[in-house]
Amino acid sequence: MIDTDSLMLARVSYEIETLGFSVVNGVVSAAECAALRAALLEALDDDARRYAGLPGKKVELVNNLAIYGGPFLALMGNSTMRTIFAHFLTPACILYNFSSTVLYPQAKSDVQNIHVDSPRVIPGYHDGLIMTLALDDFNDANGATYYLPGSQNSATPPDAATFDRFALSVARPAGAAVFFNPRCFHRGGHNQTERVRCGLTVFSVRPFMKQRFDFPRMIDPETAAQLPAATRAFLGYDARTPSAMEEFYVDAERRLYKAGQE
Amino acid sequence: MPVPSISCKTDRWLDEALDALRYQGFAVVEDVLSPAFCDRARTALYKARDGIYAELGEDRLRAAGELGTLRLPLRYDETFFAFLEVPEVLALIDATVGPTAILHLMNGFILPSLERTATPTTYQNSFHRDFPRYMQGYLASINTLFAVDTFTAENGATLAVPATHQRDERPSEEYLNNNVVPVEAPQGSMLVFDSTLWHSAGRNNSGRDRAALNMQFTRSFFKQQIDYVRALGDSVIESLPERSKQLLGWYTRVVTSLDEFYQPADRRMYRGGQG
Numbered sequence: 061m062i063d064t065d066s067l068m069l070a071r072v073s074y075e076i077e078t079l080g081f082s083v084v085n086g087v088v089s090a091a092e093c094a095a096l097r098a099a100l101l102e103a104l105d106d107d108a109r110r111y112a113g114l115p116g117k118k119v120e121l122v123n124n125l126a127i128y129g130g131p132f133l134a135l136m137g138n139s140t141m142r143t144i145f146a147h148f149l150t151p152a153c154i155l156y157n158f159s160s161t162v163l164y165p166q167a168k169s170d171v172q173n174i175h176v177d178s179p180r181v182i183p184g185y186h187d188g189l190i191m192t193l194a195l196d197d198f199n200d201a202n203g204a205t206y207y208l209p210g211s212q213n214s215a216t217p218p219d220a221a222t223f224d225r226f227a228l229s230v231a232r233p234a235g236a237a238v239f240f241n242p243r244c245f246h247r248g249g250h251n252q253t254e255r256v257r258c259g260l261t262v263f264s265v266r267p268f269m270k271q272r273f274d275f276p277r278m279i280d281p282e283t284a285a286q287l288p289a290a291t292r293a294f295l296g297y298d299a300r301t302p303s304a305m306e307e308f309y310v311d312a313e314r315r316l317y318k319a320g321q322e
Numbered sequence: 323m324p325v326p327s328i329s330c331k332t333d334r335w336l337d338e339a340l341d342a343l344r345y346q347g348f349a350v351v352e353d354v355l356s357p358a359f360c361d362r363a364r365t366a367l368y369k370a371r372d373g374i375y376a377e378l379g380e381d382r383l384r385a386a387g388e389l390g391t392l393r394l395p396l397r398y399d400e401t402f403f404a405f406l407e408v409p410e411v412l413a414l415i416d417a418t419v420g421p422t423a424i425l426h427l428m429n430g431f432i433l434p435s436l437e438r439t440a441t442p443t444t445y446q447n448s449f450h451r452d453f454p455r456y457m458q459g460y461l462a463s464i465n466t467l468f469a470v471d472t473f474t475a476e477n478g479a480t481l482a483v484p485a486t487h488q489r490d491e492r493p494s495e496e497y498l499n500n501n502v503v504p505v506e507a508p509q510g511s512m513l514v515f516d517s518t519l520w521h522s523a524g525r526n527n528s529g530r531d532r533a534a535l536n537m538q539f540t541r542s543f544f545k546q547q548i549d550y551v552r553a554l555g556d557s558v559i560e561s562l563p564e565r566s567k568q569l570l571g572w573y574t575r576v577v578t579s580l581d582e583f584y585q586p587a588d589r590r591m592y593r594g595g596q597g
Contacts, residue, residue: 114584123583179597180543184458268455270543270576272592277578301545303552305394309378309386317545322455 080244203249347487453517
């Protein structure tokens with residue numbers, strides 16, 4: 061019998077090492093996709109109401125979807141995503157950032173400039189991995205992202221002409237995801253349709269690295285208590301930093317930074 | 323193998339220390355602290371020990387399997403903040419983990435003298451690395467260990483295994499035991515080492531306590547062993563020089579709300595350009 065998970069992982073691993081990115085179909089089901097899309101549109105509205113006008117707030121960007129609970133927290137336990145993250149970052153990997161990837165029709169955005177998602181160059185070592193999940197079909201018309209194959213090993217950005225010559229548009233159906241090295245140069249496309257295009261981005265890092273948000277302090281404790289242990293671990297509950305001696309000198313079970321985290 | 327030692331009074335001390343750090347994994351930089359400052363630091367270490375015992379109780383520390391380790395000494399005496407301003411420390415940080423580096427930990431040590439057979443085996447006096455991961459040669463963390471008292475083989479000088487840093491595999495126990503050297507150093511010296519170097523604490527059979535202070539510095543995107551900003555409080559941190567604030571993690575704090583996140587650049591908790 062062929063182990064399809066192993067074959068998938070081997071292909072993804074090879075493509076991320078060489079190209080810097082890899083597409084995986086069917087990461088979430090059609091029903092999950094619909095639930096996530098509906099929840100994302102609500103979160104966009106809610107976030108805009110709460111934070112409109114604050115420095116750095118962008119209408120298309122919801123930072124920290126984990127606090128919106130529901131299907132977003134359920135996604136944190138997605139087995140395909142977690143398997144791929146674990147392969148590159150160890151099973152103890154944690155969430156760094158969880159945000160929207162939304163393009164409104166005809167909208168301009170900073171992500172349409174050539175960029176990387178991590179400033180650090182650590183040759184031969186994966187300190188992070190990103191998944192961008194398509195909640196709509198991503199295609200050239202609605203702004204599928206362009207990635208420059210092999211650019212993850214470069215410390216300096218390519219010029220625009222080189223990028224445009226060699227970059228690939230990563231079209232994919234709803235429910236599919238692109239996994240990519242945060243150092244792979246990419247830029248968003250332009251949505252020339254009449255419909256908002258929705259996606260989600262999950263950025264994972266090693267457990268000893270700081271998160272962009274202190275998820276354990278931000279997620280409602282009652283909600284957190286109901287989460288599966290593996291989801292809590294991914295959110296960073298097993299890799300917290302003590303802030304007092306009382307928190308440091310506790311038995312193994314109550315440690316904020318659990319043993320075996322790498 | 324001789325221990326690479328350099329006086330910080332020489333012109334090329336930094337280059338030589340960096341060379342030794344690169345090839346041997348460690349170096350001793352002598353003459354960094356004055357005898358008067360060492361005396362002050364020793365007094366502060368005992369004060370910290372008393373404070374920790376009063377707060378946590380000796381039993382709890384013993385249960386944690388620690389021997390003479392004083393965590394978070396910054397809470398007990400302001401002398402320890404001066405270690406964050408030692409020019410030789412800052413020069414080494416700048417040349418290795420960079421100017422945005424942060425303090426991962428600061429631990430004092432009052433290593434008690436015990437009969438050879440009475441010294442318990444602890445994590446510290448077993449071979450270990452302070453940064454237990456290999457990042458393909460990327461220098462992520464360094465330690466500076468100060469000899470507040472002279473380090474001798476008899477009083478528990480740190481045992482280092484030269485050139486075992488930046489390796490994926492743990493050397494065999496036989497190799498470690500056969501190649502270990504006691505890092506003897508005069509009072510006021512600073513032992514600097516790549517945190518991936520295999521080493522252990524020595525055992526003190528001298529009849530007297532031996533005092534030391536260890537600081538580990540990492541790139542700014544790593545978690546600290548203790549959240550120094552929360553542990554010390556905003557008002558303490560804000561009263562410090564800019565570089566000390568940087569080292570203690572003031573400019574790389576992780577936000578706990580979106581109101582903290584959406585701030586102008588000069589008020590962000592995790593500032594731009596920190597890596």
